[in-house]
Amino acid sequence: MRKTLAYLLIFALLLPLSLFAAGSRETVVDENAPVTVQYWTHEDPARTQLETELIAKFMAENPHITVVRSTQAAVKQIELVQTAFAANQGPDMFNLPIENQYAYITNRRVAPVDYKAAGYASKQDLLDTYIDGVLDTVTVDGEVYGLPLELTNWSIFVNKNVFRSAGLDAEKDYPKTWEEMADISEKLVIRDGDILVRRGFDFRYPYYLTFFVPMVEQLGGDLLSADGKKAIIGDDAWIKALTFMQQWGPSGRNLGSPTYRNARNLFNQNNNDIAMAHTGLYQQGRIEKDNPAFFNSGEWMVIPFPTFENAVRDVASCYYGHFFMVNDDSSPAVQKAAWKLAGYLLSHGEEYLTRGGNIIQPTKALFASDTLKNMPYSDVFINDMNRSHMIYYGENSAEIQTQIRYAVESVMLGGVSPEKALATLRATVQEIVDEQ
Amino acid sequence: MINKKYKGIEKKQARWGFIFVLPAMLFFSLFSFYPIINAFYTSFFDKRALSKAPPNFVGLGNYKYLFDLDRAASALSFYNSLRATLVFTLGTFIPLLILSLLFAVLISNLSSNKAKKFLQISYYCPAILSSVVAATIWMIIFDPRGLGNQWVNALLRTPGIDRRWLVDPVMQQVSTMVIYFWKYIGYFVILFITGLASIPPTIYEASTIDGATKNQVFWRITLPLLKPTVVLVSVMAMLQCLKTFSTQYMLYTNGAPRAPINVITFNIYVTGIQQQRLGRASAMSVVLFVMMLLLTLFQFKTTKSEQVEY
Numbered sequence: 001m002r003k004t005l006a007y008l009l010i011f012a013l014l015l016p017l018s019l020f021a022a023g024s025r026e027t028v029v030d031e032n033a034p035v036t037v038q039y040w041t042h043e044d045p046a047r048t049q050l051e052t053e054l055i056a057k058f059m060a061e062n063p064h065i066t067v068v069r070s071t072q073a074a075v076k077q078i079e080l081v082q083t084a085f086a087a088n089q090g091p092d093m094f095n096l097p098i099e100n101q102y103a104y105i106t107n108r109r110v111a112p113v114d115y116k117a118a119g120y121a122s123k124q125d126l127l128d129t130y131i132d133g134v135l136d137t138v139t140v141d142g143e144v145y146g147l148p149l150e151l152t153n154w155s156i157f158v159n160k161n162v163f164r165s166a167g168l169d170a171e172k173d174y175p176k177t178w179e180e181m182a183d184i185s186e187k188l189v190i191r192d193g194d195i196l197v198r199r200g201f202d203f204r205y206p207y208y209l210t211f212f213v214p215m216v217e218q219l220g221g222d223l224l225s226a227d228g229k230k231a232i233i234g235d236d237a238w239i240k241a242l243t244f245m246q247q248w249g250p251s252g253r254n255l256g257s258p259t260y261r262n263a264r265n266l267f268n269q270n271n272n273d274i275a276m277a278h279t280g281l282y283q284q285g286r287i288e289k290d291n292p293a294f295f296n297s298g299e300w301m302v303i304p305f306p307t308f309e310n311a312v313r314d315v316a317s318c319y320y321g322h323f324f325m326v327n328d329d330s331s332p333a334v335q336k337a338a339w340k341l342a343g344y345l346l347s348h349g350e351e352y353l354t355r356g357g358n359i360i361q362p363t364k365a366l367f368a369s370d371t372l373k374n375m376p377y378s379d380v381f382i383n384d385m386n387r388s389h390m391i392y393y394g395e396n397s398a399e400i401q402t403q404i405r406y407a408v409e410s411v412m413l414g415g416v417s418p419e420k421a422l423a424t425l426r427a428t429v430q431e432i433v434d435e436q
Numbered sequence: 437m438i439n440k441k442y443k444g445i446e447k448k449q450a451r452w453g454f455i456f457v458l459p460a461m462l463f464f465s466l467f468s469f470y471p472i473i474n475a476f477y478t479s480f481f482d483k484r485a486l487s488k489a490p491p492n493f494v495g496l497g498n499y500k501y502l503f504d505l506d507r508a509a510s511a512l513s514f515y516n517s518l519r520a521t522l523v524f525t526l527g528t529f530i531p532l533l534i535l536s537l538l539f540a541v542l543i544s545n546l547s548s549n550k551a552k553k554f555l556q557i558s559y560y561c562p563a564i565l566s567s568v569v570a571a572t573i574w575m576i577i578f579d580p581r582g583l584g585n586q587w588v589n590a591l592l593r594t595p596g597i598d599r600r601w602l603v604d605p606v607m608q609q610v611s612t613m614v615i616y617f618w619k620y621i622g623y624f625v626i627l628f629i630t631g632l633a634s635i636p637p638t639i640y641e642a643s644t645i646d647g648a649t650k651n652q653v654f655w656r657i658t659l660p661l662l663k664p665t666v667v668l669v670s671v672m673a674m675l676q677c678l679k680t681f682s683t684q685y686m687l688y689t690n691g692a693p694r695a696p697i698n699v700i701t702f703n704i705y706v707t708g709i710q711q712q713r714l715g716r717a718s719a720m721s722v723v724l725f726v727m728m729l730l731l732t733l734f735q736f737k738t739t740k741s742e743q744v745e746y
Contacts, residue, residue: 075689079709082486104486107484107486109486109488192595193595193596193598194598195596195598196581257580257603258691258692259601259602259690260579260581261579399710402711406693410695413603413693424510424511428510
């Protein structure tokens with residue numbers, strides 16, 4: 001009996017190992033055979049509606065290709081894709097923010113663009129289609145690894161009603177500098193003791209690479225040195241920016257905090273909760289969906305990303321890209337089908353802008369189109385984009401953002417001095433850079 | 437002859453026993469043994485989540501990194517995770533054990549069956565809620581404009597005070613304990629009620645005839661006879677507390693700073709998933725596994741669960 005039990009136990013222990021040992025994928029090269037493309041993307045109801053229509057047409061035109069589109073919340077998507085790739089079970093086609101996606105290129109998990117399959121005559125034809133520099137982000141050793149689904153930057157949405165209720169005229173009194181942003185917010189806030197019942201403006205926590213690093217850059221600082229080897233350049237700039245955040249938080253002027261509800265979601269409700277929120281052009285579609293009366297009221301406007309009064313550089317909030325990438329482990333036939341799908345979807349740029357979530361695909365044609373120019377306040381976004389640059393992206397950009405979050409929140413919420421927070425930030429980011 | 441026949445029946449029963457247990461053994465080996473062995477193996481390598489290159493063997497390098505004294509002062513170090521885990525476990529496990537026993541005794545002593553069932557269901561409800569629903573409920577409570585501040589300020593007559601549930605390091609830890617306690621108290625209450633129901637009523641009847649007071653009945657009869665259940669609940673509660681993750685994750689994603697609530701499991705998540713360092717995360721998992729194993733053995737040894745004395 002004991003022997004039987006022992007054999008059973010050994011068998012039970014070895015079984016999973018044998019199952020996992022047999023897990024490698026076979027490569028099938030047959031371009032004419034029916035293929036299925038697993039396409040994972042983040043949730044966006046308007047884009048889902050458009051892409052469902054486009055994919056149905058695509059499959060009708062390409063009957064041998066079946067597309068399975070799966071969506072997840074944006075934050076969850078980052079983890080799911082990574083976990084799937086770690087287990088060699090990644091989707092055939094996916095998109096993520098570039099700061100999370102770049103590591104897939106450096107780790108050779110994604111395939112170079114198949115220009116022909118994507119509908120371009122050559123690599124040069126592809127490069128000529130997009131505005132200058134956009135594809136540099138996904139180009140490594142001369143190979144392009146992604147096609148941009150969207151290029152997004154954030155400006156400031158303003159609720160004119162809330163300004164008026166505080167005796168201000170949004171058109172004239174809107175903040176141009178960060179110092180004005182704090183002073184005007186002070187006039188706009190309504191407090192119940194320490195508790196903020198209405199906020200003037202609040203930041204978009206925890207996307208510190210997008211908005212906080214540009215604030216540091218305005219003051220003359222940088223995240224990394226030009227050669228990328230030294231972390232945290234320009235101590236004065238970092239300390240000033242951290243001090244500004246400290247003053248913004250509950251231990252300073254108490255104008256906002258990461259623990260209050262997301263400002264951009266509150267903005268849509270027009271419930272006298274918030275006067276200004278930091279978000280992208282796509283917010284227009286969301287306001288229209290959540291609160292059509294407010295959208296059509298003319299009581300909102302968009303203003304540029306402010307700068308500090310003593311700014312040495314005019315830098316707006318960073319823009320970031322979501323790129324379509326294709327799994328290098330997928331079979332050649334599936335890769336070809338996936339690039340064909342990506343090319344097909346991206347050939348409908350104006351539809352993505354107007355009814356696919358108001359997202360901007362950075363093609364020269366779209367930037368020159370009346371459709372973009374006629375979108376309300378698109379000029380503010382385009383001007384801000386011209387003042388900004390692509391978000392910092394690298395193999396460990398997500399980890400660096402986590403460390404900046406820790407630094408900012410320790411001064412805002414934890415009572416840590418900006419100098420001490422900066423010292424910790426420098427040590428941790430330098431370690432990340434050195435290990436990279 | 438009788439003995440031989442008896443042995444044959446026993447053998448037959450045992451064989452069927454193995455057949456019934458086999459699916460569970462296979463399931464357990466697939467989803468528990470394999471990950472444990474794999475984590476132990478991975479902890480000796482510098483394995484990155486996305487890298488296809490064979491991972492470098494680093495020996496005890498990952499363990500050295502975790503226990504590097506130079507990093508001890510860092511707010512996000514593994515030492516801080518050990519501290520956060522210990523504080524959370526002690527702060528949650530002891531109240532869970534004592535209060536779930538107390539509530540179970542109170543519910544068991546109720547004369548109305550309807551009241552008993554109502555209270556059992558009420559206590560158990562939070563345990564079956566998904567983490568997302570629990571998060572939504574508690575974020576409404578802990579929002580600076582939320583119910584937490586409103587209730588406390590109304591009770592203490594201190595209008596406008598922000599209790600900083602998700603901001604202050606101490607309050608943050610208290611918040612995670614409160615959420616966890618709320619979610620799991622019902623589960624342990626049910627376990628204790630089951631244990632109490634298994635005590636033969638004749639013993640209580642005999643003690644009543646002997647003139648024992650309620651206090652004496654609890655300390656001399658109920659508690660000693662409940663010892664196996666107490667040990668079971670204490671081990672389960674302790675292990676659950678050591679494995680806590682979703683509560684801390686929920687607070688962090690809603691804007692709370694990480695350091696005060698960076699328990700080991702949360703550090704494993706950040707290291708393995710966000711930072712993609714699977715080797716280092718595996719080393720943390722092994723340390724947690726060893727901690728749980730030693731603490732469980734210690735509890736079994738000190739409580740001698742099989743001995744019931746009264």
